[in-house]
Amino acid sequence: MNGLQTLKMALKSIKANKIRSFLTMLGIIIGVSSVIVMVAIGQGSTKEVQDQIGSLGTSLITVTVTGSDVTFKEKDAEQIQGVNGIKAIAPTVSGRVTVKNGRNNTQLSMIGTTSSYLDVRDLHLQSGRFIADLDNDNHSKIAVLGSDAAQTLFGLGNPVGEYVKVNGTSYKVVGVLESVGSSLGTSGDSMIIVPLSTGQRLASTSNIGTTYVKVENEDMINFVSSLIERTMYTIVGDSDSYNVSSPKDLMETASSVNKTMTLLLGGSAAISLIVGGIGIMNIMLVSVSERTKEIGIRKAIGAKRKNILLQFLIEAVVLSSFGGIIGVGIGVISAQIFTIATGTTIAYSIPVMLLSFAFSLLVGVVFGVFPANKASKLDPIQALRYE
Structure with missing residues (x-):
């Protein structure tokens, strides 16, 4: 069985259980969209602060006397x-x-x-x-x-x-x-x-x-x-009684703080991707149990272990990739709605979008391996007897 046939079987299986497949993808969708929205808000905030600091003048130095007795x-x-x-x-x-x-x-x-x-x-x-x-x-x-x-x-x-x-x-x-x-x-x-x-x-x-x-x-x-x-x-x-600063210093400080906040926000949102991956593994394990007899028949007519492994692994990856694509779309739309509603500046990051989608694929692979491996190890005789 070639890869195209395996992909068609995965799509057929997903199509046969639409609601379950959607609920399985929901964790990935929420995770990807959350990461995109949080990072867009964080980077937009960084850009807004840098623009405001830049408006002070890039060739300006401010000398402030802070000591009250100076x-x-x-x-x-x-x-x-x-x-x-x-x-x-x-x-x-x-x-x-x-x-x-x-x-x-x-x-x-x-x-x-x-x-x-x-x-x-x-x-x-x-x-x-x-x-x-x-x-x-x-x-x-x-x-x-x-x-x-x-x-x-x-x-x-x-x-x-x-x-x-x-x-x-x-x-x-x-x-x-x-x-x-x-x-x-x-x-x-x-x-x-x-x-x-x-x-x-x-x-x-x-x-x-x-x-x-x-x-x-x-x-x-x-x-x-x-x-x-x-x-x-x-x-x-007294060096503690004065301060010498420039917009460049302020930009670097603000950028560092906002990057840290963006990483925290993005990391928090990424946790839901892990939760979504657990959901995929759970549903795939259920799917293996439901299709035990089908696996036995396929093995009986010559399907190899790697064919069964690939079938269930591709199914998990297809679920996570669909969730990733939908999540990217919802994330972009949600960020746009947020900026319209609040007037907050946002900045989309193509690398973050690609990374979120790639991570959703990785989640599909990682959490799909165990169910796929379990399916591939089923004994064909016992699988055929399974009710």
């Missing part, structure tokens, strides 16, 4: 400018302020910074101008609004040239930024930017909290980070 002034931040490979720096102070225009009143993130902030953070103006060095020198009460802040305070009107009250003091709006959206759960559009000297007054501190550094060449970012680390240690003297 004194770090503007002149200290300017020492970073002397590090090789740095294009520009933007020291900042931050805080929360109440901004009012007529009856419109809102709480905004306040950033006090210098004229280089626009270039360092790769921002663009929607209208007006940005902060100038002269504004910082003169402690000017001027402000640049984020796009959401401008809409909240002025609606559809043009804020440039108008005045707002910041913590009760009048500030002139000189510019509005283009929308940058949210990144890592923080909106970049609900903020107000003022000159550094003015921001220090609003925040009641002269200390620089965060300094943004733009590197000339993003390929040098690790090298420049090391140089900044040395400079900061010279200035601060």
Whole structure:
């Protein structure tokens, strides 16, 4: 008996017991579809986080002073400018302020910074101008609004040239930024930017909290980070009182965490594939018992042990492969439904789909061997007498 005939017999046997065959495949279907959905969600989450981090700028280094008792002034931040490979720096102070225009009143993130902030953070103006060095020198009460802040305070009107009250003091709006959206759960559009000297007054501190550094060449970012680390240690003297990070570091960390989560989710879902394999073995054992006389007749007319073994093994593989194909289809559809319902980003992985299908075939082989081997060892005389 050739392979094609054996395959036809397996399909005939499956077709004769449709409901039982479907229930047998159900574990494989659930397992494969679960793996595809879980991995798609996990990889989609990784991609979304990486995109958000990437939007911060791939040539950006963030220097944050974390020690509460550390004194770090503007002149200290300017020492970073002397590090090789740095294009520009933007020291900042931050805080929360109440901004009012007529009856419109809102709480905004306040950033006090210098004229280089626009270039360092790769921002663009929607209208007006940005902060100038002269504004910082003169402690000017001027402000640049984020796009959401401008809409909240002025609606559809043009804020440039108008005045707002910041913590009760009048500030002139000189510019509005283009929308940058949210990144890592923080909106970049609900903020107000003022000159550094003015921001220090609003925040009641002269200390620089965060300094943004733009590197000339993003390929040098690790090298420049090391140089900044040395400079900061010279200035601060305590490595625990500051932090030097880049989007690349954050990407690697986020990617590592998400990969671990994806493996855990995929591994948990893969357990149902094992359960499905046990179901296949159970049904195949039942099938061997039901078809004992058929096996005896086939052996009596010349069927060899390997023919019987191959027949039942192919039947198990066909069941698991059908379950794998259906599981892949349901997994793709389920992931699509999930992203439509929740708005979550997903990322399909062709290798994972192929691996899930290959694993379902392997399950069919592994759990089909025992029943097939049992069938092939039946004594033909005893099998013919079986009732």
